[in-house]
Amino acid sequence: MSVSPDVRGRSARDVIAEKADQTFTRITAGIPWREFRRMLRGDPPGRPNPRLKPHSESFWLHIKPSYYHESVTKFAHTFRLGLLSTYLFFVEVITGLLLMIWYAPTPERAYSDMIRLLSNVPMGQLMRDVHRLAAEAMVVVVVLHMFRTYLTGSYKKPRQFTWLTGVVLLAATLFLSFSGYLLPWDQLAFWAVTIGTSMAEASPTPPGTGWLGQALFGKPDWTGQFVNLILRGSPDIGASGLLRFYLLHVFFLPLTVIFFFFMHYYKVVHFGISLPASEEEVGQDTANRVPADRRRYYLMDVAIDEIALLSVVTFILVAMAAFFYDAKLEHIANPLKTPLHTTAPWYFWWLQGMLKIGDKVLWGVVLPTLFVIIVTIVPYIDYNPSRRGKDRKIALFLGFVVASALIVLSYMGLPLYAVQSPPAEEVVQEFMPEEGVGPIREIPWAELEVGIYCTDTFEGSLPYSEFEKVIFEFRDRIESDPGLPQGVGCIKVEAVAPQLKRITFQIDYRDKDGKPAQFIKPFYFHENSLYWHEFQF
Structure with missing residues (x-):
C-alpha cells in the first residue's frame, strides 16, 4: 500500500495534529489553532498579524472592520x-x-x-x-x-x-x-x-x-x-x-x-x-484614520x-x-x-x-x-x-x-384623552374588560360563588377573599366617580351551564337631569379559561 510523501516517516500523532490544525484554520478563515489560543489568552498578535485574514476570507467577517x-x-x-x-x-x-x-x-x-x-x-x-x-x-x-x-x-x-x-x-x-x-x-x-x-x-x-x-x-x-x-x-x-x-x-x-x-x-x-466630538477639530473627520497605538x-x-x-x-x-x-x-x-x-x-x-x-x-x-x-x-x-x-x-x-x-x-393618542365612554361603561370595562383579563377574571373560579352582590349592602367577612376585595374596590370606584351620583353597583353570578358562569354587572345611578338611569352588561366566564393561574406567582 502506497503512503503519501507528506506522511512517510512521521508519527500518526503529528499527522493528525497537522490535519486538525489545517481543518481548524479553514473553519476560522485563516487563524491557526495556536493563534486562536493566544487570542483567548489575550496575547498580542504576531507579525504579520494573522487575525486580519478572516476579514478578507470569511463571509461573515468581511463586512466588519478589522480594527476600531x-x-x-x-x-x-x-x-x-x-x-x-x-x-x-x-x-x-x-x-x-x-x-x-x-x-x-x-x-x-x-x-x-x-x-x-x-x-x-x-x-x-x-x-x-x-x-x-x-x-x-x-x-x-x-x-x-x-x-x-x-x-x-x-x-x-x-x-x-x-x-x-x-x-x-x-x-x-x-x-x-x-x-x-x-x-x-x-x-x-x-x-x-x-x-x-x-x-x-x-x-x-x-x-x-x-x-x-x-x-x-x-x-x-x-x-x-x-x-x-x-x-x-x-x-x-x-x-x-x-x-x-x-x-x-x-x-x-x-x-x-x-x-x-x-x-x-x-x-x-x-x-x-x-x-x-471632543477628540476632533471642528469640521474634521478622522474616524477612518486610526493611529496604530489607538487601534x-x-x-x-x-x-x-x-x-x-x-x-x-x-x-x-x-x-x-x-x-x-x-x-x-x-x-x-x-x-x-x-x-x-x-x-x-x-x-x-x-x-x-x-x-x-x-x-x-x-x-x-x-x-x-x-x-x-x-x-x-x-x-x-x-x-x-x-x-x-x-x-x-x-x-x-x-x-x-x-x-x-x-x-x-x-x-x-390614548383612549383616556378626549375620548370617553359613559362613566358606568368605563367602570365595568375597568373590572372586566371586553378584551384582556381584568380583576374579575383573575379571581379563582371557586371563589365566584353564585349570588347577587350589591355595593350598598355587601359587608363580607374576614379574612376577605379575592372576590370580596374586588367588590369593595368596585364600590369605591363607583362612589368616587362624579359621573355616577348616588351610584349603586351589583355583580350577579349565575351558573348557566356546567363549567360556565354568567357574570352580570349592573350600575344604577342618576343621570345629568337627576332621573334614574341604569347600565347592565353580562359576561360569560368558563372554568377552563384559567386566567387566574397567570397571576399566582
Missing part, C-alpha cells in the same frame, strides 16, 4: 444600539421562520393556527412571546439609535447618506412591526390595524384629479379611499388585507431592511464610527465585548418572555364589534394624538409628512460644521422639543 479606534469601542459612546438593532432583527427572522411553519394567512385558519401554536406546539407560546417582545424592543432600539446619532451630530458630513439610509430603516422597522400586528387575526390585531390604516383616509386629493375620483369611486375626494383600498385589498379588512400584510411582513419589508442594512453598514465601515482589533477584543453583550440581551429576552411578558391573544376578529379603548400600535399613538387636535388633512397628513421630510434632510440643512454640544445648543434644544412633543402627542 479605541474611543468608539467604549460602551457609553454608542451603547451598541446599532449592533442591538441588527441582532434583534436576526432574532425576528429566526423566530418568524419557525412561526411560519404553523401559520396560514387566511381568515378561516389564522386564528385557529394561533390557538394550535400556543396550545399544541412545544414552546410555541415562548417562541411567539420572544418574537413579539423582540419586535417591540427593535422599534425602541432603532429610535434610540437615531436619537443618539442626532444628539452626537454623527449625521454630519461625510455621513449624510448614512443618516438617510437610517431613516429608511426606521420607517421599515415601524411598518415591519405594524404589518405583523394583523397576523394573529384577533380583536386587538384587527382593530389596531383598522385604525392604523384608516389614518390614510385623511390623505388629501391632488388638485385637478377630482374627475378621476368621480370616475373610480363616485366622489371627487378619492386619495384616502384609494390608499386604504391598496392597503386593505377591499373597503374593509378581510382575506385580501390579511394576505397583503402577510406578504409585506415576511417578504417585502424584510428584504427592504436587509438591502438598506447592507447599504447603511457599508457606509458605517467606509467612513468609520464618528469619534467623540483596538475586532478579534478578539471587540468580538468578546459583542458576544458578551448579545449573550446578556438573549438571556434577558428569553427570561422576560418566559416569566414576565405575555403576547396576548384576544377573541377572534369580529368586524361587527369594536372593543372599547382600541388604539393603533403604540408607536403610532402620536399620529392618533395629532388627529384629535384638528383638521385631519393638516394634522394627520400634512404635518406628519413635513416632519418626516425634515428629519430625512437634517444633514443637508444643518450647515454647522461642529458636533460639539456647546456649538449646537439650538439643534439640541429642537431635538428635545420634538422628543417631548412626540411623548405628549402619544399620550393624547
